[in-house]
Amino acid sequence: MRKISKNLMVALILTVVLGLIIFYSKEFEAVLYKYFSSKSTIGSRTPLVVYFMQHIWMVSISSIIAVGIGVSVGIFATTDFGAEFKEPLLKVVNLGQAFPSPALLALVVPILGYGYEGALIALVVYALMPIVYNVVVGIQEVSEDVVDAAIGMGMTPVQLYKKIKIPLALNVILGGIRTALVINISAATLAAAVGAGGLGVLVVNGVRTFDMVQILQGAIPVTIMAVIVELVLKEIQGRLSY
Amino acid sequence: MIELKDVTKKYENFKAVDNLSLHVNNGELLVILGPSGCGKSTTLRLMNKMTERTSGSIKIKDKDIDSFKEEDLRKGIGYVIQSIGLFPHMNVWKNIATVPQLLGWEKERIDKRVHELLLLVGLEPDKHQKKKPSQLSGGEAQRVGVARALASDPDIILMDEPFGAVDPINRLRLQKEFRQIQRRLQKTVVFVTHDIDEAILLGDRICIMNHGKVVSVDTPENVVLNSSDEFVDSFFKGEGILTILSRKDVEDYKEDIPSDGIELSKSATLKEALAHMLLTGEDRVSVEGGSISFNRILQVVGRDINEKD
Numbered sequence: 001m002r003k004i005s006k007n008l009m010v011a012l013i014l015t016v017v018l019g020l021i022i023f024y025s026k027e028f029e030a031v032l033y034k035y036f037s038s039k040s041t042i043g044s045r046t047p048l049v050v051y052f053m054q055h056i057w058m059v060s061i062s063s064i065i066a067v068g069i070g071v072s073v074g075i076f077a078t079t080d081f082g083a084e085f086k087e088p089l090l091k092v093v094n095l096g097q098a099f100p101s102p103a104l105l106a107l108v109v110p111i112l113g114y115g116y117e118g119a120l121i122a123l124v125v126y127a128l129m130p131i132v133y134n135v136v137v138g139i140q141e142v143s144e145d146v147v148d149a150a151i152g153m154g155m156t157p158v159q160l161y162k163k164i165k166i167p168l169a170l171n172v173i174l175g176g177i178r179t180a181l182v183i184n185i186s187a188a189t190l191a192a193a194v195g196a197g198g199l200g201v202l203v204v205n206g207v208r209t210f211d212m213v214q215i216l217q218g219a220i221p222v223t224i225m226a227v228i229v230e231l232v233l234k235e236i237q238g239r240l241s242y
Numbered sequence: 243m244i245e246l247k248d249v250t251k252k253y254e255n256f257k258a259v260d261n262l263s264l265h266v267n268n269g270e271l272l273v274i275l276g277p278s279g280c281g282k283s284t285t286l287r288l289m290n291k292m293t294e295r296t297s298g299s300i301k302i303k304d305k306d307i308d309s310f311k312e313e314d315l316r317k318g319i320g321y322v323i324q325s326i327g328l329f330p331h332m333n334v335w336k337n338i339a340t341v342p343q344l345l346g347w348e349k350e351r352i353d354k355r356v357h358e359l360l361l362l363v364g365l366e367p368d369k370h371q372k373k374k375p376s377q378l379s380g381g382e383a384q385r386v387g388v389a390r391a392l393a394s395d396p397d398i399i400l401m402d403e404p405f406g407a408v409d410p411i412n413r414l415r416l417q418k419e420f421r422q423i424q425r426r427l428q429k430t431v432v433f434v435t436h437d438i439d440e441a442i443l444l445g446d447r448i449c450i451m452n453h454g455k456v457v458s459v460d461t462p463e464n465v466v467l468n469s470s471d472e473f474v475d476s477f478f479k480g481e482g483i484l485t486i487l488s489r490k491d492v493e494d495y496k497e498d499i500p501s502d503g504i505e506l507s508k509s510a511t512l513k514e515a516l517a518h519m520l521l522t523g524e525d526r527v528s529v530e531g532g533s534i535s536f537n538r539i540l541q542v543v544g545r546d547i548n549e550k551d
Binding site: 135143145146147148149151152153154155156159164165167168200241 | 277290312313315316317318321323325326327328329330331340341344374390436
């Protein structure tokens, strides 16, 4: 048996904490009421678990799409066919990462209207940036000597990617995916502002009504989720890369 | 075995290889020697199409290299580069097994081959095959690089300064080991280097290149001792003869005359014998089963010098 690492240990504890918060949401709320002021009364809103599932759903779907598109586009840009696109793509992606996520959401609304789809697309676009960037840079940074040796031994372009380039870039690629997912979890909070639901509803409403309890009810699970994902992906990254 | 005819490689206005013709015989080790930028590495890379030539034809085993698919051509030719290029994410076993796996060999056959190759290059299979390249010393990594190039038992091996990155002491050891391996396997090897001693020690023939052209192709003895070319002479600076001696084993020239004093080791070369004489002041040094004299060395060298006449 492999020893369970510290990362996984912490992630496990946090998952238990998160689970307790979600399933004993009333008690969690009661604890918050003790320390913070609120204008609403206990248990009057949609159960926390509903928002939580919406949030997870939104993050999962957008992340899966973003990873799929991001990895493909990134790999394409490093091939001979995509060489022309590489520089402009990197520039766009770099700029895109600097673009604030609320602004991106605000841009999507006039085009796609309020609701789930718009938020989803904004999240996908935003998560794409670090993924594409890391895929391109990771593959670019594979030592030229190693690539030269591999080609010299008779690998086809596909074999070169499968056996050499992607495995060697995996660490950087997974790093990009990790960043994207963590950003996505927090950015999904803002999606509530365009009517897409999720834990962000609590935060947005709470801010509007200066309701500290409500803000924390949304913010605490989101933060814990982000930390769990960060820890778990870091562990995966550590095990998969050479 | 390998036939280059009027081969040119142009980069914009610069001719890296200029109308070069060269023939590599079956089973010989041909060294391409020259200063950096003379086009020797490019010439090598043209042979397995790592670089595409501008004009001219290259034939391998009487077949135009353009008649092969690039990947198939390369799978049939061993290739070793200076930086070795071991795959850092694969262990030694997987590195050596790369080409056999590309060729679809069965696991057992690969296992056997890897074992045999590690022994051949002087590494312990059980100790080394599970190691990652980062756990190997420079010399060990280079040995693995050679084993990897030999993996599918190709007839031809291209080597681009394979021992260039190894420290001098290990380099000499690797060179000597490689010479032994080559004597046993009789591969057709094209070996690029800028190290004169290495060229003389290893080469069956030496091709000297300058400015993308062949200046001279001949045996080390003739290149060093009978050259009429100014560039070639300037290259060896008259010291080549000492290296020529390092090509010759005392074993092959010893006389049946017993002698006292310290015995030279069995694998000693004439250069070492000469060094020993200079150190001890004696004109005869003993070896296992006989001895060798200063006059004998003069005789051997003299014959080389006059060989052409």
